[in-house]
Every structure is written in structure tokens, then in C-alpha cells.
Amino acid sequence: MSELFYNAVPNATRVAPPLPTPRHYPAHKPRKVYLFGTCVVDLFFPEAGMDAIHLIEREGIEVDYPQGQSCCGQPAYTSGYTDQAREVARAQLALFAEDYPVVVPSGSCAGMLREHYEDLFKDEPDTLKKVHALAERTFELTEFLLFVCKVQFKDSGAPIKVALHTSCSARREMNTHLHGREMLAQLGNVERIDHSHESECCGFGGTFSVRLPDISGAMVADKTRALIETGAHQVLTADCGCLMNINGSLEKQQKALRGQHLASFLWQRTGGAQ
Amino acid sequence: MSSLIPAVVIEDFRERAHEALADKQLRNNFRNAMDSLMTKRAVSFSNAHEREHLRALGNAVRARALSKLPDLLERLEANLTRNGVQVHWAETVEQANDIVLSIARRRAAKQVIKGKSMVSEEMEMNHVLGAQGIECLESDMGEYIVQLDNEKPSHIIMPAIHKNAGQVADLFHNKLGVEYTKDVDQLIQIGRRVLRQKFFEADIGVSGVNFAVAETGTLLLVENEGNGRMSTTVPPVHIAVTGIEKVVENLRDVVPLVSLLTRSALGQPITTYVNMISGPRKPGELDGPEEVHLVLLDNGRSQAFADSELRQTLNCIRCGACMNHCPVYTRIGGHAYGEVYPGPIGAIITPHMVGLGKVPDHPSASSLCGACGEVCPVKIPIPALLRRLREENVKSPDAVPRIMRGQGSKYSRKERLMWNLWAKLNSSPALYRVFVKAATRLRGLTPNNVGPWTQNHSAPKPAARSLHDMAREHMAKKSGASR
Numbered sequence: 001m002s003e004l005f006y007n008a009v010p011n012a013t014r015v016a017p018p019l020p021t022p023r024h025y026p027a028h029k030p031r032k033v034y035l036f037g038t039c040v041v042d043l044f045f046p047e048a049g050m051d052a053i054h055l056i057e058r059e060g061i062e063v064d065y066p067q068g069q070s071c072c073g074q075p076a077y078t079s080g081y082t083d084q085a086r087e088v089a090r091a092q093l094a095l096f097a098e099d100y101p102v103v104v105p106s107g108s109c110a111g112m113l114r115e116h117y118e119d120l121f122k123d124e125p126d127t128l129k130k131v132h133a134l135a136e137r138t139f140e141l142t143e144f145l146l147f148v149c150k151v152q153f154k155d156s157g158a159p160i161k162v163a164l165h166t167s168c169s170a171r172r173e174m175n176t177h178l179h180g181r182e183m184l185a186q187l188g189n190v191e192r193i194d195h196s197h198e199s200e201c202c203g204f205g206g207t208f209s210v211r212l213p214d215i216s217g218a219m220v221a222d223k224t225r226a227l228i229e230t231g232a233h234q235v236l237t238a239d240c241g242c243l244m245n246i247n248g249s250l251e252k253q254q255k256a257l258r259g260q261h262l263a264s265f266l267w268q269r270t271g272g273a274q
Numbered sequence: 275m276s277s278l279i280p281a282v283v284i285e286d287f288r289e290r291a292h293e294a295l296a297d298k299q300l301r302n303n304f305r306n307a308m309d310s311l312m313t314k315r316a317v318s319f320s321n322a323h324e325r326e327h328l329r330a331l332g333n334a335v336r337a338r339a340l341s342k343l344p345d346l347l348e349r350l351e352a353n354l355t356r357n358g359v360q361v362h363w364a365e366t367v368e369q370a371n372d373i374v375l376s377i378a379r380r381r382a383a384k385q386v387i388k389g390k391s392m393v394s395e396e397m398e399m400n401h402v403l404g405a406q407g408i409e410c411l412e413s414d415m416g417e418y419i420v421q422l423d424n425e426k427p428s429h430i431i432m433p434a435i436h437k438n439a440g441q442v443a444d445l446f447h448n449k450l451g452v453e454y455t456k457d458v459d460q461l462i463q464i465g466r467r468v469l470r471q472k473f474f475e476a477d478i479g480v481s482g483v484n485f486a487v488a489e490t491g492t493l494l495l496v497e498n499e500g501n502g503r504m505s506t507t508v509p510p511v512h513i514a515v516t517g518i519e520k521v522v523e524n525l526r527d528v529v530p531l532v533s534l535l536t537r538s539a540l541g542q543p544i545t546t547y548v549n550m551i552s553g554p555r556k557p558g559e560l561d562g563p564e565e566v567h568l569v570l571l572d573n574g575r576s577q578a579f580a581d582s583e584l585r586q587t588l589n590c591i592r593c594g595a596c597m598n599h600c601p602v603y604t605r606i607g608g609h610a611y612g613e614v615y616p617g618p619i620g621a622i623i624t625p626h627m628v629g630l631g632k633v634p635d636h637p638s639a640s641s642l643c644g645a646c647g648e649v650c651p652v653k654i655p656i657p658a659l660l661r662r663l664r665e666e667n668v669k670s671p672d673a674v675p676r677i678m679r680g681q682g683s684k685y686s687r688k689e690r691l692m693w694n695l696w697a698k699l700n701s702s703p704a705l706y707r708v709f710v711k712a713a714t715r716l717r718g719l720t721p722n723n724v725g726p727w728t729q730n731h732s733a734p735k736p737a738a739r740s741l742h743d744m745a746r747e748h749m750a751k752k753s754g755a756s757r
Contacts, residue, residue, distance in 0.1 A: 037741045039700070043713060044734065046741035053745065065745035068703040076693050078642055080664030084697035091701035119658075172644035201601045205641025210726040212639060214288065217730035218295045218605045219641070248731025 023175070025147040026101075032062040033144075034102045036092070038109040039071035040240040041261075048240060048261030052105040052141050054272050055263055059149040063103075066095040072112040077120070079207045086120045093117070093130055101137045103144045105263055107170025107239045110140040115173050140170060141263060142179035142238050155187035157269040163195050163232035165202060165223070165246065165259070167239035180238055180262050187269055193230040197222070204245035220249040228257055235259035287635040290610040300436060304607050307435045311598040314541025315649070332534045333653035335527045336589040343579065346488040346521045347570065353491025357553035359566045367397045370571045374399065374480075374513055377567060378408055381511055383477035387469075389497065389505035390414035391482030392430050392592060393515045393571055395614045396627065399480065411476075413469050413501035415462060422449050428608030430615060431539050431594040436607050469501065479505035479563065483516035484591070485531060486568070489524035493568065495549040496532060498540075503547050512563040514551070518570050519579075519588035531591055534651035538593040574626035574679070581677055583662055587622050589652040594619075596646035596656060602639055611636065618646035622659045630667055630680030637663035638684075710740045 033056060037049040053063045069092060077085035092113075096102050104110035114135045121127040145151045164180050171177035177199075184192045203209065203219025210216075224246060227235050237243050237259055246259045294300055319325040339346060351361045364370035374397075378386070386408055388394060400410040400421070412421040416433035420426060423445050427433030434442070439456050447454040452464050473479075481502055485494040493514050495502050506512045522528060536542040555562035578584045597603040597617025608616035613624045613633060621636040630637075637660050640646075646656040663678075668690070671682030699705050713736045722733045 035745070037745070042741040043710060043736050046737045046739060046744050049741035050744050050748065053748065063749075065741070065749065067707075067742060067746060070700040070703070070706040073700070076696065078661055078664070079693070080637075080661065080666075080668045081690070081693040081697075082665050084693045087697040088700040091703075168641070168643035168645070172648050199645075201641045201643035201645070203601070203641060205643065208638065208641045209730070212288070212291070212635070213726035213729045214292050214295055215602055215606060215639065216641065219601055220730055222605075244734065245731070248727075248734065251732035252728075252730060 023143070023147075025143070029059060029061055029149055030101050032064060032098075032100045034096050034098075034100050035063050035065045036069060036072070036096075036102050036104045036109065036113070036138075037065065038104065038106045038240065040244060041105060042070075044244055045240045045261060048105060048243075048263050051261070051267040051272065052103070052263040054267050055141075055145060055151075056103065056149070058272070059145075059151065061149070064100070068095050072109045073120070074108060074112045074116075075206050077112065077116060078205075082120065089117055089120050090127075093127070093134065096134060099137070101139055101144065101148070102134065103139050103141055105141040105238065105261065106241070107140050107167040107174050107176060108241055110138055111169035111173035113138045140174045140176045140179075140238070142170075142183065143174070143176045145266075146179050146182060151183065151186075153183065153186040153266065153270045155189045155269055156271050157187070157189055159189045159191070160234065161191045161193055161230070161232045162234050162236050162265070163193050163227050163230045164262075165195075165227065165235060165237040165242055166198070167237065167242045168201050170238060171199060176238075180236065183262070183266060184236070187266075190269065193232050195230045195232075196226040198226075202242045202245050204241050206241065209245060217249075220245055224249050224253065224255070224257075228255060232257070234265070236262045236265050238262040287610065287612060287633070287639070290612060291606045291639070294606040294610045299438075300607055301605060303436055303438050304604050307432070308598050308604045311540070315538055315595060315598070316541075318537040318541040318543065328530055328534055329651055329653050331530045332591075332651050333589065335522065335531060336591070336652045337586075339522045339527070340519065340579070340585055340588055342523075343518070343521065346523060347518060349488040350486055350491065350521050353488065354493075354553075354568055355491075357491045358556075359491065359493075359553055359568055362567060362569045363572075364569055365572045367571065367573055370397050370515065370569050370573075371399065371402045373567075373569050374515070375403070375406060377511065377513060377565075378403065378406075378478060381477055383408055383511070385472070385476045386410045386478045386480055387472050387476035387505050387509060388412050388414075388417070389479070389481035389495070389502040390417055390433075391480060391515055392427075392614060393482055393517055394480060395427060396571070396573055397515065399515075410480075411469075411472050413473070413499075413505055414497075415465050415499055415501075418465055418469065419445065422446075426609065426614075428616065429594060429597060430592055430619075436609065473501075473504045473508045476505075476509040478511045478513060479507075479509035480513050480515065481506050483514050483520055483568070484535065485528050486516060486521045487523075487525055487528060488521055491552060492525065493549075493551040494528055494532075495551065496536060496545040496547065497549070498542075498546045500547055503549055506549060506551055507562055510563055511565045511567070512551070512554075513567045513569065515569045515571060518572055518575055519590075531652075535591050535593050538595040538649065538651040574628070577678065578623070578626045584626075584659065584677070586654050587619075587626070587659060589654045590619055590623065591652055592619075593651055595649045595651065599645040599649050601641070601643060601645065606639075611639075618656045618660070619654075622654075622656060622663060625663055625666075625678060625680065629683075630663070630678055631683040632680065634667060634680075634683040637661075637667055707742065710742060714738060714740050714743075 041049045073085035073088040117131045121131050166177045202223040203216040243259050362373045403410045412418045419434040428436040443456045483493045554566045578587045596619050603617040624633050642657045644657050666678045667684040669682045717736045
């Protein structure tokens with residue numbers, strides 16, 4: 001069928017650009033990694049960052065948390081304050097001097113490092129080399145655990161039903177939307193329940209949530225309703241922006257359901273924190 | 275230079291969105307309709323590999339056409355002229371309307387029948403012709419419904435998608451005086467009967483154009499109701515109106531684009547009608563219009579064209595998939611945008627047409643979730659363009675080069691200062707450490723009301739200890755233990 005289309009255009013465009021190939025992962029675990037914790041985790045969900053560290057260390061990998069880190073620059077970038085985002089991004093670029101992988105417990109911040117720093121430094125060829133090298137070794141936590149560490153979890157918890165929310169950046173920038181599912185599937189006592197409109201945004205969108213709170217509020221109301229309707233005991237997500245949005249809304253609505261970062265859940269279910 | 279700041283910023287997008295969000299019927303109508311359209315699209319692109327190749331091809335075809343746009347437009351004009359089509363150029367909607375009006379006057383036209391055309395919506399053609407005593411009737415069923423109810427389209431493909439069958443039943447019963455029925459087939463038959471007669475009475479038929487083919491001088495029009503074919507063949511005069519970006523190089527380019535268009539829009543492999551219009555009735559032919567005109571409208575498109583990033587906006591083939599998949603559009607509907615083109619594509623194209631100053635909130639009306647870019651058949655990086663427009667929006671109105679009309683419509687010295695401080699804080703480890711320490715120590719003092727955030731959420735409370743603190747302690751312990 002598609003042959004028809006290739007033949008339908010002249011040579012200049014007959015060869016369609018190649019499809020994005022699945023990401024290539026290193027064959028062996030590294031000795032050491034950097035953790036880029038993200039500002040939301042730093043300030044609001046530090047336990048998620050610590051549990052990410054525990055999970056990685058259990059794989060026999062040393063974790064370095066550079067104390068100079070702050071934010072990836074995304075809030076300014078998506079608000080249109082590009083110069084300010086660049087200033088912050090430049091400071092982060094200076095932190096990861098060694099060639100270790102950079103693991104990020106958030107799809108959107110990992111996506112910022114991997115996909116958007118290139119845009120920020122497009123006019124600086126020398127910086128761009130650094131940016132590309134960083135992008136190459138930046139991993140979202142779930143892909144690092146699954147494809148670099150090749151984790152095999154053993155569930156030690158009681159039976160539980162969970163709903164998994166995937167951030168839009170994990171889904172559409174990092175392509176890590178199936179990774180959480182795959183790791184949860186390794187946990188024998190965990191039943192993951194799909195929720196309605198699962199691929200739809202929770203309404204956070206960074207500053208969008210405070211610029212247009214009516215629309216963002218309608219989105220998070222629908223998302224939390226869908227999550228509650230699953231009857232799950234707990235919500236999981238690998239992105240603390242979404243988590244802050246979803247938990248904040250659930251608490252405001254005085255619902256019992258709460259979300260937790262996937263890293264914490266995985267750590268607790270597999271013998272950690274005991 | 276302060277005159278560059280728009281004097282009156284029409285800020286009612288938020289109000290309209292607020293009202294739409296409270297309208298349960300409207301919310302349901304959109305949710306159901308968009309769910310159905312998303313499913314249809316997904317089914318029609320069941321082979322992801324083929325879909326992605328086709329999208330890449332669609333993007334390449336459009337990019338190539340835009341890369342030689344002036345040349346293609348000249349070739350289009352030459353070949354259309356050779357075919358007997360009269361080509362008119364309009365920089366503004368006023369000029370486009372003047373062209374249509376002068377043709378109508380010359381033909382002493384009283385009635386115009388229209389196929390579906392979003393460019394004619396840009397021109398507000400119905401209103402302009404109506405003011406001159408020329409009746410302009412919409413013949414696309416959805417357009418007919420919204421015209422009957424004195425509304426504007428709420429979707430570029432399905433203009434009446436905001437209404438359900440019951441609401442159309444009420445409308446037909448009240449406005450046409452027909453017996454009340456909620457049966458969709460019967461409702462369509464009622465509409466078709468009214469319109470059928472009008473096709474024969476009309477002095478002029480107006481249509482849009484999906485693709486204008488430069489190589490052959492062909493105007494391609496896809497549709498499902500047959501009203502497009504009737505509008506372009508029955509009346510003695512056919513006027514096609516289109517944007518300058520709709521040109522493609524040759525007929526072969528059309529093949530992937532039509533497939534992408536119909537599948538992305540409605541999940542159809544192809545539309546019921548594919549009209550290829552290449553000139554007026556020739557001597558000896560039994561039917562077809564005596565005159566065919568093409569009005570090529572700029573209306574801000576050349577502003578987008580001039581910037582290599584913003585130019586990608588003009589890839590658009592008007593399938594509407596971005597709005598079908600947009601969580602914002604799905605919730606507020608098309609009318610809340612208050613302009614001809616709603617949803618993500620509307621948010622990136624409208625600022626070129628009317629200036630950022632008239633639609634300052636449009637680029638912000640997105641969580642940048644990326645669903646629009648994921649489904650766009652010609653791979654317009656819509657989220658990236660929304661972000662770019664935000665940048666243009668918060669620039670100083672005086673900043674050069676001035677790329678967009680209405681640049682800096684959201685410029686605020688206070689907000690800029692705030693982001694400058696934010697940047698200092700986050701690029702200086704020492705300052706950041708002090709900030710985090712203060713935030714965690716003083717967490718008890720976090721106010722319960724923090725503006726718009728607490729409208730939808732409980733007040734955010736920083737953790738008692740930061741990850742910086744916890745990680746430092748953890749690592750110190752580890753290195754102590756290993757020694």
C-alpha cells in the first residue's frame with residue numbers, strides 16, 4: 001500500500017526521512033551515574049529522589065548527586081522566557097563533568113535535557129557539542145532501570161490495585177510510557193487497572209496550571225475522576241509535576257486516593273525501606 | 275513606541291472558556307464527538323509503520339511546496355489562466371471581498387450558494403455579501419445548521435459538532451417549521467431538500483480549495499455530501515477562495531496528502547467526492563460554470579512564511595486532527611477561541627491573521643501535552659510553535675527584529691523581572707541553597723491561598739528536608755562506611 005505513495009512523489013522526496021529508531025541502550029551497567037533530582041522533587045517529593053537513589057544503588061551502581069543542581073529551566077522555557085531558561089540550563093550543563101549517565105526521575109525534565117537544550121543552544125556550536133553529549137547519556141529513571149539495569153523485581157507486598165498515570169513528556173518525548181507498566185507487571189501482587197482517557201494530559205503543563213486555572217482545573221478534575229473510578233488503592237506516576245497536580249487536586253476534593261512516585265512504590269514493594 | 279502596545283486587549287477568551295466549561299451539554303457533545311473521531315483516526319491508521327512513513331512524506335511534500343512557494347504560485351496562476359480560470363490576488367480579506375463583490379455585481383447576482391470554505395469564514399463573506407443585499411447560503415450540512423442558528427463553525431471540518439441531534443431537531447423544527455424529528459437521516463433529508471432547490475437558483479457558487487496543483491492548474495476539493503460538486507458545477511459562476519499556502523507542485527503530491535487528510539480528519543480512506551476542477555465549461559460541453567475564478571488570499575500568511583520556524587504553520591492541510599486530540603479544545607469547544615480557526619492550529623495560525631494583540635491568550639491555552647503534534651499528518655511541531663509564540667508574546671513590544679504583528683502583547687516588566695530573579699536563583703548554587711533551606715524551614719508558613727494554584731489544589735507544602743540535604747547526608751554516610 002505505502003509503495004504507492006513512495007512512487008507518487010519525485011526523487012527529491014521519494015526517500016521519506018527514516019523513522020525514529022528505538023533508543024539504543026548501553027549493554028552494560030555503568031559503574032556510576034549522576035542523579036538529576038529536579039526542583040519539584042527537591043522541594044516537594046525528596047523521598048521519591050531518595051528512593052530512586054536506593055533503586056539504582058541496589059543495582060551495584062554508585063550515585064552522585066551534584067549539589068550545584070537546581071532546575072532544568074523548563075518553567076521559563078515553556079513560558080516563553082528563553083534567555084532565562086538558557087541561563088539556568090547553562091548552570092546545569094556545567095555539573096555533569098564526567099561521562100557518567102544522567103538519570104532523571106521525571107519524564108518532562110529528562111525531555112527538557114534531551115530534546116530542548118538543543119533549541120536553547122542552537123546558536124552556540126561549542127555548547128551544542130556538550131548538549132548533544134548530555135542528551136545521549138540522559139535517561140529517564142524507568143528506562144534506566146528497565147533497559148540499562150535490566151531490573152527483575154520480586155514483589156514482597158500485599159495484594160494491591162494501582163492506577164498508573166504517564167506524563168505527556170514520558171509518552172511523547174521520552175517514549176517511556178510503557179516502561180512503568182512493564183516494571184509493575186513484574187510485581188506479582190500488584191494489579192494495574194487502566195483508567196479512562198489514560199493518554200490524556202492531567203492538566204498540569206507547568207505555568208499553564210496557574211495561567212489558565214479554569215481549563216487546567218477541568219482537566220485535572222476529569223483525570224482524578226477517571227483515576228478514582230478505577231477503584232485503585234493508589235495512583236502511581238513517574239513524574240512529580242503530574243503528582244503535585246493530581247495529589248493537590250485530590251486533597252482539595254477531600255478524596256482518600258493519593259498518588260506516589262513510581263520509584264518509591266517500587267522500592268517499598270521490593271524489600272526496600274525495611 | 276508605546277503605540278505598538280495594543281490599546282485594547284480583548285481579554286474575553288478566559289471568560290468564554292469559563293462559560294463553556296460550565297456548560298455540561300457542550301462538554302458532553304465535544305467529549306463524545308472527539309472520542310469517536312480519535313477512534314476513527316486510530317483505526318484508519320492501524321499500521322503505525324505506514325502511518326509514520328506517510329506523515330514523513332506529507333511533511334516532505336508540504337515543505338518542498340513551501341520552499342518554492344512564490345514560484346509555484348506563479349506557475350499555478352499561469353496554468354489556471356491557460357485553463358480559462360481567472361486568478362485574483364488579495365493581500366487582505368477586504369481586498370478578497372471586493373473581488374468577490376465586483377464579480378457578483380457584474381453578474382447582477384442575488385443569490386450565492388457556498389460549499390464549505392474556511393477562507394470564506396476568514397473573509398466573513400456571508401456577512402459582507404449580505405450587507406450588499408446578496409443572500410449567501412451555506413450548503414454543507416454542518417455549515418447550514420450553524421448558519422440557521424446564527425452561529426459560527428466550532429470546528430474546521432465539522433462546523434456543527436457542538437450540537438447533538440436533539441439540538442438540531444429543535445432548530446429545524448423552530449426555524450424551518452418542519453415536524454419534530456430526532457432521526458438523523460430524516461434531519462439530513464430535510465436539509466438536503468431545502469438546499470437542492472437553492473443550487474438551481476444560485477447565481478454564484480463559492481467553494482474552498484484543498485489543494486491547488488501548480489503543474490496542471492487544477493483545484494482539488496474533497497467532500498462527502500456532494501454539495502461541493504453542486505456548488506462548483508451548477509451555478510453559472512464558480513468562485514473558489516483559498517489561502518496562498520494551499521498550492522502543491524504536482525498531481526502526484528496530492529496522493530499522499532489526500533490520504534493523510536481524509537484519514538486524519540474522519541478516519542476515511544477517501545472522501546465520497548474528490549473534485550478536480552480545471553476550468554470553466556468549454557464549447558460543446560453540456561454542463562459546468564461559464565466562469566471560474568480563484569481568489570488567492572494572504573491575510574497574514576506571508577508573515578508566517580517569512581520566518582523559517584513559523585513557516586511550518588503553513589504546512590497545515592486543515593484536517594482538524596489537532597483539535598480532535600486536544601484536551602483543551604475538547605473541554606472548551608471551538609467557539610471559546612472566538613476566531614475562525616480554533617484549537618491548536620488556530621492558536622498558531624490566528625496570531626498571523628489578526629495579530630497577537632487580539633488573541634494574546636491563544637498560545638498559552640495549551641498544557642503543551644504534545645497530542646496535537648503527535649497526530650498532525652504533516653508533522654507541524656505545534657507545541658514548539660506555541661512555545662515560540664509565547665516567546666514573541668512576552669518580548670518587549672520594541673524589540674527588533676519585529677517578526678509578528680502584536681509582538682509583546684503579554685509583555686510585563688514585573689513578570690520579566692520575576693523570571694530574571696528566578697534565573698539568578700536557579701543558576702547560582704549558593705542562592706538556590708539558601709532558598710531551599712528557607713522554604714523547607716519555613717514550610718509551616720506556607721499560605722493556604724496561593725492564587726490560581728489553590729483554585730484547584732490544596733496549598734503546596736515544601737518537604738521538611740530537601741533532596742539536596744538528604745542526598746548529601748546519604749552520600750556522606752556511604753563514603754564513611756566504605757572507608
